[in-house]
Amino acid sequence: RKEVEQDPGPFNVPEGATVAFNCTYSNSASQSFFWYRQDCRKEPKLLMSVYSSGNEDGRFTAQLNRASQYISLLIRDSKLSDSATYLCVVNSGAGSYQLTFGKGTKLSVIP
Amino acid sequence: ETGVTQSPTHLIKTRGQQVTLRCSSQSGHNTVSWYQQALGQGPQFIFQYYREEENGRGNFPPRFSGLQFPNYSSELNVNALELDDSALYLCASSDSSSTDTQYFGPGTRLTVL
Numbered sequence: 288r289k290e291v292e293q294d295p296g297p298f299n300v301p302e303g304a305t306v307a308f309n310c311t312y313s314n315s316a317s318q319s320f321f322w323y324r325q326d327c328r329k330e331p332k333l334l335m336s337v338y339s340s341g342n343e344d345g346r347f348t349a350q351l352n353r354a355s356q357y358i359s360l361l362i363r364d365s366k367l368s369d370s371a372t373y374l375c376v377v378n379s380g381a382g383s384y385q386l387t388f389g390k391g392t393k394l395s396v397i398p
Numbered sequence: 399e400t401g402v403t404q405s406p407t408h409l410i411k412t413r414g415q416q417v418t419l420r421c422s423s424q425s426g427h428n429t430v431s432w433y434q435q436a437l438g439q440g441p442q443f444i445f446q447y448y449r450e451e452e453n454g455r456g457n458f459p460p461r462f463s464g465l466q467f468p469n470y471s472s473e474l475n476v477n478a479l480e481l482d483d484s485a486l487y488l489c490a491s492s493d494s495s496s497t498d499t500q501y502f503g504p505g506t507r508l509t510v511l
Contacts, residue, residue, distance in 0.1 A: 291440075321499075330488055330502040331441065374440055384431070384454055384492075386500060388440030 290314060293375050293389035301397050304365045308392050310358040310375030320351055321376040322360045325391065331374055334360075365396045402491050402503035410509045411479050419474045419506045421489030429453070430472040431500055432464060433488040441488055447472055448494060476508075484510045 293310045300306050312320075320337035335342065337349040337358055348361040358375055375389040403422045411417050423430050429448045433441035443456035447466035461477040470491075476483055486507050490500035 319499075330504050333499065333501065336499070384429070384446050384448075385443045385456065386431070386433075386441075387443065388433075390438070390440050 289389075290387045291375055291377055291389040293373075294392045295390075296392035297395060298392060299395045299397060300365055302365055302367060304396075305361065305363050306365055306394060307362075308360040308373050308375070308394075310360075310389055312356050312358070312375075312377045312387075314377065314379060314387075315356060317377040317379065319378040320358050321386075322347075322349055322358075323374040323376055323388075325372045325374055327371075331388075334373070362394075365394075367396050367398065370394055370396045402489060402501055404487075404489050404503040404506050406506060407504065408507045408509075410511060412511050413479055413481060415479050415510075416475065416477045417479060417508060419476075419487050419489075419508070421472045421474070421491075421503055423470045423472070423489075423491035424501055427491035427493050427501075428470050429492045429494050430466055430470065431490045431492070432472070432474045433490065433502075434458075434483075435486040435488055435505070436482075437485070444474070479510045481510050484508060 322334040323331040324334045325331040337351045341350045346363045350359045372391040372393045374391045379385040405420045431446040432444040435441040445455040446453045450466045463475045466472045486505045488505045489503045492500045
């Protein structure tokens, strides 16, 4: 089983749609969780950290379920500028500095 | 505040050659991590440097080595290049108080022929 698995995608959605990305991780000792966004041929950029209580940043909502080792990202009212690859990221355990990335899910928002 | 910078942006090498990639960390950050991203894959952790010492390593062979300098900039060296080393090499910097919140540079795209 891969350490971090994401929906394979790609997701093609119309502007204004709501889209959800799912991710599972295998290391139960992981303590920190993130979503990064990566535009084509660019570096990954931190989108948001994910907390057990869930967190929201504008149109973006992230959820963490430690019992199921599951992370989600919800994007509401999709914009053309949301088109990118979304990477699910976890650290490798307590006190670990090593980030493990999923393969990413590509999102295309269509006019 | 200056972000993470990397050089060169692109590089073409042949099998068996050696390469050095460079990274300057974000102002105020003392920890540098290196990642390899093959086409269509997520980044894979190579190693991390803190205070000029290697502070953890991923599943990469010894021909991948690195350095960190007193100003926290870093180098990644790869010896005996193989075709599969072709990838985007990303450097990420962080503050030691929060090493898993990492900020990435633009990367160096290495092609091995």
